Amino acid sequence: MSVPIASQPASTASTHTTGYSLCLGIALFIAQLLWPVDTLAADKLRLQLRWLHQFQFAGYYMALEKGFYRQAGLDVEILPGGPQAARSIEAVLAGEVDFAIANSGLVIARLQGEPVVALAAIMQSSPVVWIVRADSDIYAPQDLAGKRVMLLAPPESAELRITLLREGIDLSQLRISPASFDPQDLIDGRTDAYNGYTSNEPYWLKQQQIAYRLINPREYGVNFYNDVLATREALLEERPEQVEAFVNASLAGWQYALDNTEESIRLIRQRYAPDKPLEHLRFEAQALRKLIMPELVQLGHMNPGRWQTIADSYVELGMAEASSDLEGFLYQGLAQPDHRLLYQVIAGTALALLLTAIVALRFAHLTRRLRQEMGRRLQAEQELRDSNLQLERVASTDRLTGLWTRLKLEEVAHNEIKRAERYQLPLSLLFFDIDHFKVVNDQHGHDAGDRVLSALAQRVQAQLRESDCLCRWGGEEFVILMPHTDLEHAAVMAEKLRILVSAEAAAPDIGVTASFGVAQWQPGQSLRELVKSADQVLYLAKQRGRNRIECFVPSAPRPQT
Structure with a gap:
């Protein structure tokens, strides 16, 4: 220069x-x-994909085809995957391949003591969803009870399983079958809910002119990383410069693919996926961009706190042992730049x-x-920092009502419980939902149902103190956490809100009522137990005619459910 x-x-x-x-x-x-200057090892590096060739792995193709790997001194071979995607981590650990693409289940291996390392998370949100026909009566996870439901083997379906767990649905309530990888089963009525990707099967259904709906775990506070680039500790220790070069070249390939989408699509079809139509690859590219979020988040970014939350979810599912130590799991990059050339010249x-x-x-x-x-x-x-704040706001805010999500409330509630326990302060929780909300959707349509939820949320929020926390728990269910409030005062507020809800139309020509369950936190009680107490008396309120409140009294017999 x-x-x-x-x-x-x-x-x-x-x-x-x-x-x-x-x-x-x-x-x-x-x-x-x-x-002579030392160069990176010329041995061939093998990258194992999670699935067959498609735009899902565009960044790695472009890093290879545009010479980013070659410029970094790397000789890379890309291996397609298939239905046995979980096998890729075993292959990395056994030394059969050097790098692999995994989902967030990678952290399970780490919790089990396996020396795996997460290098970069390409998708900031998971594409895993249930797909149901639009002419079905399935709108939310609760509607899956008694239905025929496809589920990939864990951990591939972990996002769906944790959604069921947090919505209070036991797997025994579902008629589960293994994923067939054939959406024709949904069209022909062989299953009621198909375990698929937002970036894949919806294109095929649109081509067949089949109307569908998605049940997305993200809408219920479950937000996992996906398509995580991984390796083993031994390779990182033996050849750190090579790993660093591979990560940087791969991310450069992803940036090129996202900046030059049409060129990437045509190259993928020409050299990797000749059987995939260009329109299918374009649909996939658009869907994946929403999950990668390159405008909001730096490519490959991983948040340690979010990984810990994901690990805790796997523990909650019983898929891993509890552990708080993820040290060494997230790749930090090389600590020092290489100045050997400068030293040799000097x-x-x-x-x-x-x-x-x-x-x-x-x-x-x-x-x-x-x-x-x-x-x-x-x-x-x-x-x-700005993108992390924006991402946190997206993950913490319900898209329809603007209220906190369940995930955000759980985070705040744990701190409030600690404060109540430390200073012996009262803390109460209101659990309420709209009575006969399915009738509103059936008679007026789901758009009207959404307006009812949004209007009710605004009216309730206006009655609360600044310290009170209101969240959409899921569907038509809401939770209010009230610090410094005992059961008596919480019941007064619940009655005030019950009257408010029933007194005014929630939307033009649509009136609704709500049932409330009220519980006060007891020393030693967890958030899950507090919510369960309020949920029990909410159920009792519905048994006794709805549009009423019921309070949980610890000394009284437990309500019959």
């Missing part, structure tokens, strides 16, 4: 620039002859006089580059 000298005529500056470049080229050539005593001039020019150049790099790093760090 030339160094312009503004105070000299252009011809003089050009002469200095040409001389500098010539001297630098000669010096590096001689230095390489005297002291060590060339035979070029001492020539290097004196070069070092002076190089110092000015590096100083300017350093200032620029520091500015870029500060800007990148600020953008990363």
Whole structure:
């Protein structure tokens, strides 16, 4: 790169620039002859994909086809996957492949003591959903009870299983069958809920002109990473520079694929997936971009706290032993840059006089580059903080009502319980839902049902204190956490809200009522137990005619359910 000298005529500056470049080229050539530079190992690296070739792995194809791997000194082979996707982690650990694409279930292996390392998370949200026909009566997880439901083997279906668990649905209530990987089963009525990807099967259903609905775990507070690039600790310890180069080249490939989507689609169809129509690949690319969120989050970004939450979810499912130690699981990158070339050039005593001039020019150049790099790093760090805040807001806010999600309330509630326990403060919880809400949807349509939920949420929120926490628990269910409030005052507030809900139409020509269950936190009680107490008396309120409140009294006999 030339160094312009503004105070000299252009011809003089050009002469200095040409001389500098010539001297630098000669010096590096001689230095390489005297002291050969170590290069990355030339052994072939094998990357195992989770599934067959498709746009889901576009970044790795482009890193290979556009020479990013080659420029990093890497020889890479990409291996397609298939239905046995979980086998890829075993292959990494056994040394059969060097890198693999896994879902968030990768953390289970780590909790079990396996030396796996998460290098980068490509999808910030999972594409795993249930797909149901639009002419079915299935709108929410609760509607799956008694239905024929397809489920991938764990951990591939973990997002769906944790959604069922948190919605209070036991697997024994479902008629479960293994995933067939054939959406024709949904069309022909051989299953009621198909375990699929938002980026795949919906395209096929649209082509067949089959109307469908999605039950998405994210709408119920379950938000896992997906398509995580992974390796084993041994490779990272033996060849850290090679791992670093592979990660950087792969992320560069992903950036290229997202910036040049149409070129990537055509190349994938030409060289990797000739049987996939271009329109299918375009549909997949658009769906995956929403999950990767490159405008919000830095490519490959992973949050340690979010990984811990995911690990806790697997423990809750009984798929892993409890553990709070994930140290070493998340890849941190190389601590120090490699200055060996600079040291080798400086060590060339035979070029001492020539290097004196070069070092002076190089110092000015590096100083300017350093200032620029520091500015870029500060800007990148600020953008990363902003994107993390934005992502947290997205994950913490219910899209329809603007209220907190269940995940956010659970986070706040744990802190409030600790505060109540430490200072012996009262803490109450209101659990309420709209009576006969399915009738509203059936008679007026789901758009009207959404307006009812949104309007009710705004009216209830307006009656609460700033310290009270209102969240949409799921479907038509809501939870209010009331710090510094005993059972008596919480019941007064519940009655006030019950009257408010029934007094005004929630939407034009649509009136609703609500039933309330009220419980006060007891010392030693967990959030799950507190919610269960309120849920029990909510059920009792519905048994006794709805549009009423019931309070949980610990000393009284437990309500019959």
